[in-house]
Amino acid sequence: MGTKLKAPKVGDKLGNWTLVEAIDSGGNADVWRASHSDYPNAAIKILRDLREEPYARFRNEISALQKLEDLKGIVPMLDFCFPDGKIARPWYAMPLATGSTEFLKKADKRSIVSEFLRLGETLTTLHAKKIAHRDIKPQNLLGWDDRLCFSDFGLVKYPDLTPITKPRRDVGAKFTMAPEMRREAAGADGLPADVFSFAKTLWIFLTGEPLGFDGPYVALSRVGLKNFMPEEYTTTLDVLLTDCTQHDPVERPSIDQVVKRLQEWLKIVDDFQLRNANEWSEFSKKLFPQQNPAQANWTDVAAIVSVLNEVAKVPSLNHMFFPDGGGMTLGEARIAPEIGFIELHVGFVVLLKPTKLSYVSFGHDPKWDYLRLEAELVKPTGHFSTQDGDYREYLSELLPGQYDNPDVYEFRHENEVILPAGSRSIVRYLRGSFVFFSTSSPYNQDGSTYDARHEKMNETEFEEYMGRHARR
Structure with a gap:
């Protein structure tokens, strides 16, 4: 021999x-x-x-x-x-042909997924013939004929093939190999094993990491795509990689389902309205994983901050409407130094004392769902001239929770005044309600809603108002 x-x-x-x-x-x-x-x-x-x-x-x-x-x-x-x-x-x-790394070296994330979509279509044809490649890894993909192609069928398996693999032998590349191919490759089904290896190879190219990760994909771990693609919408890919790398091969999707889900991701990232709707829907699923309620309320300050930060995680997800007109995107929420207050970062710092945060859903389309935040009526500090009925005061915060006239911070350079570290300009709201919608929602797309109409209605009236539009 x-x-x-x-x-x-x-x-x-x-x-x-x-x-x-x-x-x-x-x-x-x-x-x-x-x-x-x-x-x-x-x-x-x-x-x-x-x-x-x-x-x-x-x-x-x-x-x-x-x-x-x-x-x-x-x-x-x-x-x-x-x-x-x-x-x-x-x-x-x-x-x-050209090595896959060289072929894809200038490709952006969407182009990489597009190439793997085409590969998936080829693999769908192979699997329909019951042909399993069983050795999918970057080294066995080549650039030829202006696309990424499979090569090296040395471990191929198909129905009329004479068995070669000996019992208790593993088959495949170590860093992309499905667990069943490590345990008992001779008896394992090569089709779901291909799906596992395909997903891990896609991850390698999307992250630029030379080696795959061990075990199933976990989006919230260090291998999560968001760590490598911070500017991209990744949820659809996260769920796909999780499903494809399940330990049990029966739990993995078929390769034709993988293709459809890659198509879905490409469609979402190229359509802001669709992506934004998905992001808002995912926000509600994080809050209510079992079932989306018609309404939910939070009164605890820490809970309110936590919910608002879920909205704020995706800059394009939300738009916050002020009680006195206008709107801004929420970037972050924090518990403020002043007792009972929170601060909202919207390009500047907004302080308010919340009484309740409400989530309202009309059930059929998340683009109509919204959050409403009620601010308690509080007394002005006296450092800024206000009248009865005013919504806000402008202040300088020199130390945490210690305020002064807004000019102290605003003209610090002109007056050559050295202020304590961390001093800042803030807007402190004395009353009112704020509402939060997805950026692509019909409410946000209608410029006339910046007139603070939500403030002119109580909670029930505004909910009925939105419900009428949602049902249309």
């Missing part, structure tokens, strides 16, 4: 092909650049290890490529030779 043959060298002839230079070397085979009268720049894969198992796998690889013929997304086989009796090294020729 250990037949020794002369190693190939530059200038050797394999059929009508001339070896030009060695370009890669794997565990069992070498790849050479080769020339032919019809293909001056091609590649030849030559089996180096002639032991029984590598020899049989190489035969199966050639057989699989013959079956696949000109399937898009597969680096095709141009020519081959599989001599009987091991008197020469088996080989096959293919177009000279």
Whole structure:
């Protein structure tokens, strides 16, 4: 079984092909650049290890490529030779392709997902024929014919294939290998194993990390996509990677479902309205994972801050309407130094004393859902001139919870005054209600709503007002 043959060298002839230079070397085979009268720049894969198992796998690889013929997304086989009796090294020729890392080095995240979408369509065709690649990893993807393609079918498995893998042997790349392929590859179903490896390979390219992660994907861990794609909407991909890397292969989606979900992500990220609707819906699911209620209320200050920060996590998610007109995006909520107050960061600092935060949903479409925050009536500090009925006062906060006239901070440079570290300008609200809508909501899209109409209605009246529009 250990037949020794002369190693190939530059200038050797394999059929009508001339070896030009060695370009890669794997565990069992070498790849050479080769020339032919019809293909001056091609590649030849030559089996180096002639032991029984590598020899049989190489035969199966050639057989699989013959079956696949000109399937898009597969680096095709141009020519081959599989001599009987091991008197020469088996080989096959293919177009000279580009390594996947080089091919995708300038691709943005959406382009990477688009390439994997096309790969997924190819894998869907393979799986429909019950053909499992079983070795999906970055090294086995190549750029050819202006797209990413599968290559290296050395571990392929298909229905009429003579079994090769011995019991208790693992099969595949260590960092993308499905757990069942580690335990018992011979008896494992290669189709869900492909889905597992496909997902981990996608993660490698989206993150730029050279190695995959161990175990199932966890979005809130250090491997979460948001750590690598902070500006992108990732939830749909997070859920997909979680599902694809389930320990139990039965729990994983089929590859055609993976394709549909990649299409969904691409559609969402290219459509602000759709993405924003998804973000608002996800916000409500975080608050109410079991069932979305028609209404929920919070009166605890810490709970109110926590809920508002869920909205504030995505800058494009929300728009906050003031009780005296206008609106801004909420960036962050905090408990304020003044007892019972919270501070809202909206490009400037807003202070208010909340009495209740309410969530209202009309059930059928999250774009109509909203939050309403009621501010308690409080006395002005006396550092800013106010009249009865005023909504706010402008102040300088020199130390936490210690205020002064707004000019102290505003003209500190002109007056050459050195203020305590952390001094800031604030707007302290004396009363009123604030409402929060998704940025793409019909309420926010209507410029006339900036007239603070919500403040002119009590909670029940505003809910009825919004309900009428939602039902239309």
